[in-house]
Amino acid sequence: xxxxxxxxxxxxxxxxxxxxxxxxxxxxxxxxxxxxxxxxxxxxxxxxxxxxxxxxxxxxxxxxxxxxxxxxxxxxxxxxxxxxxxxxxxxxxxxxxxxxxxxxxxxxxxxxxxxxxxxxxxxxx
Amino acid sequence: xxxxxxxxxxxxxxxxxxxxxxxxxxxxxxxxxxxxxxxxxxxxxxxxxxxxxxxxxxxxxxxxxxxxxxxxxxxxxxxxxxxxxxxxxxxxxxxxxxxxxxxxxxx
Numbered sequence: 522x523x524x525x526x527x528x529x530x531x532x533x534x535x536x537x538x539x540x541x542x543x544x545x546x547x548x549x550x551x552x553x554x555x556x557x558x559x560x561x562x563x564x565x566x567x568x569x570x571x572x573x574x575x576x577x578x579x580x581x582x583x584x585x586x587x588x589x590x591x592x593x594x595x596x597x598x599x600x601x602x603x604x605x606x607x608x609x610x611x612x613x614x615x616x617x618x619x620x621x622x623x624x625x626x627x628x629x630x631x632x633x634x635x636x637x638x639x640x641x642x643x644x645x646x
Numbered sequence: 647x648x649x650x651x652x653x654x655x656x657x658x659x660x661x662x663x664x665x666x667x668x669x670x671x672x673x674x675x676x677x678x679x680x681x682x683x684x685x686x687x688x689x690x691x692x693x694x695x696x697x698x699x700x701x702x703x704x705x706x707x708x709x710x711x712x713x714x715x716x717x718x719x720x721x722x723x724x725x726x727x728x729x730x731x732x733x734x735x736x737x738x739x740x741x742x743x744x745x746x747x748x749x750x751x752x753x
Contacts, residue, residue, distance in 0.1 A: 556742070558690075566682075566690060566733050568742040580740040583647065616689055628737050632680035632695035639689060 523547035523635055525617050530640030533607055543600040543617030543637055551575075551595035554620035554627050557602050559613035560639075569615070570602065574624055585611075607644045614639040648672055648736050652745035660753045665721040667748045669734035674714045678738035681710055681719045683730045684747075690733065694719065726752055 529541040543555070557569040570591040571580045579591050590603040600617050616639045621631035649672035659665050669679065677697040682690040692701045694710035697717060707722045721728055729752045734745040 630696040636689035
Protein backbone atom coordinates (compact mmCIF):
# COMPACT_ATOMS: atom_id res chain seq x y z
CA UNK A 522 0.00 0.00 0.00
CA UNK A 523 0.93 3.64 -0.33
CA UNK A 524 3.26 4.48 2.54
CA UNK A 525 5.78 7.00 3.80
CA UNK A 526 8.04 6.09 6.70
CA UNK A 527 10.26 8.68 8.37
CA UNK A 528 13.40 7.93 10.34
CA UNK A 529 16.44 9.68 11.76
CA UNK A 530 14.88 11.68 14.56
CA UNK A 531 16.42 11.90 18.02
CA UNK A 532 17.89 14.16 20.67
CA UNK A 533 20.62 16.54 19.53
CA UNK A 534 22.47 19.46 21.10
CA UNK A 535 21.97 23.01 19.82
CA UNK A 536 24.26 23.81 16.92
CA UNK A 537 24.58 20.19 15.84
CA UNK A 538 23.23 18.46 12.73
CA UNK A 539 20.75 15.70 11.96
CA UNK A 540 19.50 14.07 8.78
CA UNK A 541 15.97 12.80 8.43
CA UNK A 542 14.92 10.23 5.85
CA UNK A 543 11.53 9.35 4.42
CA UNK A 544 11.14 6.04 2.59
CA UNK A 545 8.30 5.86 0.07
CA UNK A 546 6.54 2.75 -1.19
CA UNK A 547 3.42 1.79 -3.09
CA UNK A 548 3.43 4.69 -5.55
CA UNK A 549 5.58 6.27 -8.27
CA UNK A 550 7.74 8.39 -5.96
CA UNK A 551 9.61 10.04 -8.85
CA UNK A 552 6.40 11.64 -10.13
CA UNK A 553 5.44 13.62 -7.05
CA UNK A 554 6.74 16.71 -5.30
CA UNK A 555 7.54 16.07 -1.66
CA UNK A 556 7.28 18.20 1.45
CA UNK A 557 8.49 18.33 5.03
CA UNK A 558 6.04 19.69 7.62
CA UNK A 559 6.74 20.00 11.33
CA UNK A 560 4.73 20.41 14.50
CA UNK A 561 6.24 21.72 17.71
CA UNK A 562 4.85 20.28 20.94
CA UNK A 563 1.33 21.56 21.50
CA UNK A 564 1.50 23.82 18.44
CA UNK A 565 0.09 23.89 14.93
CA UNK A 566 1.47 22.65 11.64
CA UNK A 567 4.39 24.51 10.05
CA UNK A 568 5.36 23.88 6.43
CA UNK A 569 9.16 23.50 6.24
CA UNK A 570 10.35 22.65 2.73
CA UNK A 571 9.36 21.42 -0.72
CA UNK A 572 11.22 19.66 -3.53
CA UNK A 573 9.86 19.18 -7.03
CA UNK A 574 9.33 15.70 -8.45
CA UNK A 575 12.68 15.73 -10.29
CA UNK A 576 14.63 17.55 -7.57
CA UNK A 577 15.27 20.60 -9.73
CA UNK A 578 13.38 23.07 -7.56
CA UNK A 579 13.56 23.49 -3.79
CA UNK A 580 11.79 25.95 -1.50
CA UNK A 581 12.12 26.64 2.21
CA UNK A 582 10.28 28.40 5.00
CA UNK A 583 12.10 31.51 6.19
CA UNK A 584 12.59 29.88 9.61
CA UNK A 585 14.89 27.18 8.17
CA UNK A 586 16.32 28.75 5.04
CA UNK A 587 20.11 28.54 4.99
CA UNK A 588 20.17 25.84 7.69
CA UNK A 589 18.07 23.00 6.25
CA UNK A 590 18.47 21.26 2.89
CA UNK A 591 15.83 19.09 1.26
CA UNK A 592 16.90 16.45 -1.26
CA UNK A 593 15.66 13.24 -2.82
CA UNK A 594 17.02 10.08 -4.43
CA UNK A 595 14.42 8.84 -6.87
CA UNK A 596 16.43 5.65 -7.47
CA UNK A 597 15.99 4.80 -3.79
CA UNK A 598 12.46 6.24 -3.38
CA UNK A 599 13.75 8.30 -0.49
CA UNK A 600 13.37 11.91 0.63
CA UNK A 601 15.85 13.60 2.96
CA UNK A 602 16.07 16.64 5.21
CA UNK A 603 19.55 17.70 6.27
CA UNK A 604 19.24 19.93 9.32
CA UNK A 605 22.27 21.98 10.36
CA UNK A 606 22.81 24.57 13.10
CA UNK A 607 19.85 23.19 15.01
CA UNK A 608 18.09 25.39 17.53
CA UNK A 609 15.77 24.55 20.44
CA UNK A 610 12.89 26.03 18.43
CA UNK A 611 13.43 23.29 15.81
CA UNK A 612 12.13 20.76 18.35
CA UNK A 613 9.11 19.14 16.70
CA UNK A 614 7.59 16.11 15.09
CA UNK A 615 8.68 16.14 11.46
CA UNK A 616 6.35 14.71 8.83
CA UNK A 617 7.11 13.99 5.21
CA UNK A 618 4.18 14.31 2.83
CA UNK A 619 3.54 13.73 -0.84
CA UNK A 620 1.90 16.20 -3.18
CA UNK A 621 -1.39 14.90 -4.53
CA UNK A 622 -0.69 16.00 -8.13
CA UNK A 623 1.44 13.92 -10.52
CA UNK A 624 4.08 16.14 -12.14
CA UNK A 625 1.95 19.29 -11.72
CA UNK A 626 3.72 22.29 -10.19
CA UNK A 627 4.06 22.98 -7.36
CA UNK A 628 2.51 25.24 -6.70
CA UNK A 629 -0.79 23.57 -7.50
CA UNK A 630 -4.24 23.36 -5.96
CA UNK A 631 -4.17 19.71 -4.97
CA UNK A 632 -2.80 19.53 -1.43
CA UNK A 633 -0.74 16.89 0.35
CA UNK A 634 -2.51 13.56 0.37
CA UNK A 635 -0.03 10.99 1.74
CA UNK A 636 1.69 11.54 5.07
CA UNK A 637 4.19 9.61 7.13
CA UNK A 638 3.72 8.88 10.81
CA UNK A 639 6.31 11.46 11.84
CA UNK A 640 9.70 11.38 13.53
CA UNK A 641 10.54 13.40 16.64
CA UNK A 642 13.47 15.80 16.80
CA UNK A 643 14.45 17.26 20.16
CA UNK A 644 17.10 19.97 20.30
CA UNK A 645 18.35 20.36 23.84
CA UNK A 646 21.57 20.60 25.76
CA UNK B 647 4.76 35.22 2.55
CA UNK B 648 1.04 34.57 2.42
CA UNK B 649 -0.53 34.53 5.89
CA UNK B 650 -3.50 32.31 6.66
CA UNK B 651 -5.88 33.19 9.49
CA UNK B 652 -8.50 30.77 10.78
CA UNK B 653 -11.49 31.48 12.97
CA UNK B 654 -12.54 30.51 15.49
CA UNK B 655 -9.46 29.07 17.22
CA UNK B 656 -11.71 26.63 19.04
CA UNK B 657 -15.35 25.69 19.18
CA UNK B 658 -17.65 23.25 20.86
CA UNK B 659 -20.71 21.81 19.15
CA UNK B 660 -23.22 19.01 19.56
CA UNK B 661 -23.70 15.90 17.48
CA UNK B 662 -25.88 16.74 14.51
CA UNK B 663 -24.95 20.44 14.47
CA UNK B 664 -23.85 22.25 11.35
CA UNK B 665 -20.32 23.60 11.90
CA UNK B 666 -18.46 26.21 9.87
CA UNK B 667 -14.78 27.12 10.09
CA UNK B 668 -13.40 30.07 8.17
CA UNK B 669 -9.98 30.75 6.70
CA UNK B 670 -8.75 34.06 5.31
CA UNK B 671 -5.65 34.59 3.17
CA UNK B 672 -3.57 37.78 3.31
CA UNK B 673 -3.77 38.01 -0.49
CA UNK B 674 -5.76 36.35 -3.24
CA UNK B 675 -4.93 32.66 -3.64
CA UNK B 676 -7.60 31.81 -6.24
CA UNK B 677 -8.84 28.33 -5.24
CA UNK B 678 -5.45 27.04 -4.05
CA UNK B 679 -6.77 26.21 -0.60
CA UNK B 680 -6.74 22.85 1.18
CA UNK B 681 -8.25 21.61 4.45
CA UNK B 682 -6.79 18.98 6.77
CA UNK B 683 -8.05 17.15 9.83
CA UNK B 684 -5.64 16.10 12.57
CA UNK B 685 -6.42 13.93 15.58
CA UNK B 686 -4.09 13.78 18.60
CA UNK B 687 -0.92 11.82 17.97
CA UNK B 688 -1.77 11.27 14.30
CA UNK B 689 -0.60 12.72 11.00
CA UNK B 690 -2.86 15.23 9.25
CA UNK B 691 -5.41 13.94 6.76
CA UNK B 692 -6.39 15.76 3.58
CA UNK B 693 -10.14 16.49 3.55
CA UNK B 694 -10.67 19.10 0.84
CA UNK B 695 -8.40 20.31 -1.97
CA UNK B 696 -8.78 23.08 -4.51
CA UNK B 697 -11.14 24.84 -2.07
CA UNK B 698 -14.13 22.61 -2.74
CA UNK B 699 -13.06 19.18 -4.02
CA UNK B 700 -13.68 16.31 -1.62
CA UNK B 701 -10.72 13.97 -1.14
CA UNK B 702 -11.49 10.34 -1.92
CA UNK B 703 -12.85 8.46 1.09
CA UNK B 704 -13.86 11.57 3.03
CA UNK B 705 -17.51 11.60 4.19
CA UNK B 706 -19.82 13.84 2.19
CA UNK B 707 -20.83 15.80 5.30
CA UNK B 708 -17.57 17.70 4.79
CA UNK B 709 -17.61 20.46 2.19
CA UNK B 710 -15.52 23.48 1.28
CA UNK B 711 -16.22 26.73 -0.48
CA UNK B 712 -14.67 30.07 -1.33
CA UNK B 713 -12.14 31.67 -3.62
CA UNK B 714 -9.82 34.64 -3.57
CA UNK B 715 -9.18 35.37 0.10
CA UNK B 716 -12.14 33.91 2.00
CA UNK B 717 -12.86 30.22 2.47
CA UNK B 718 -15.04 27.99 4.62
CA UNK B 719 -15.06 24.38 5.74
CA UNK B 720 -18.51 23.10 6.65
CA UNK B 721 -19.51 19.93 8.46
CA UNK B 722 -23.19 19.49 7.71
CA UNK B 723 -24.07 17.13 10.58
CA UNK B 724 -21.39 16.79 13.22
CA UNK B 725 -20.42 13.27 14.27
CA UNK B 726 -18.46 12.20 17.38
CA UNK B 727 -15.49 11.12 15.25
CA UNK B 728 -15.16 14.68 13.89
CA UNK B 729 -13.54 15.83 17.12
CA UNK B 730 -10.15 17.04 15.89
CA UNK B 731 -8.10 20.07 14.94
CA UNK B 732 -8.69 21.45 11.44
CA UNK B 733 -6.11 23.36 9.40
CA UNK B 734 -6.34 25.31 6.18
CA UNK B 735 -3.30 25.55 3.91
CA UNK B 736 -2.55 27.64 0.85
CA UNK B 737 -0.69 26.08 -2.07
CA UNK B 738 -0.74 29.17 -4.30
CA UNK B 739 2.79 30.23 -3.39
CA UNK B 740 5.77 27.88 -3.39
CA UNK B 741 6.08 28.80 0.28
CA UNK B 742 3.10 26.81 1.45
CA UNK B 743 1.59 28.06 4.72
CA UNK B 744 -0.95 26.70 7.19
CA UNK B 745 -3.52 28.47 9.28
CA UNK B 746 -3.10 28.27 13.05
CA UNK B 747 -5.75 25.59 13.42
CA UNK B 748 -9.27 25.27 14.81
CA UNK B 749 -9.88 22.80 17.62
CA UNK B 750 -13.33 21.26 17.40
CA UNK B 751 -14.79 19.58 20.46
CA UNK B 752 -18.00 17.63 20.79
CA UNK B 753 -20.33 18.70 23.62
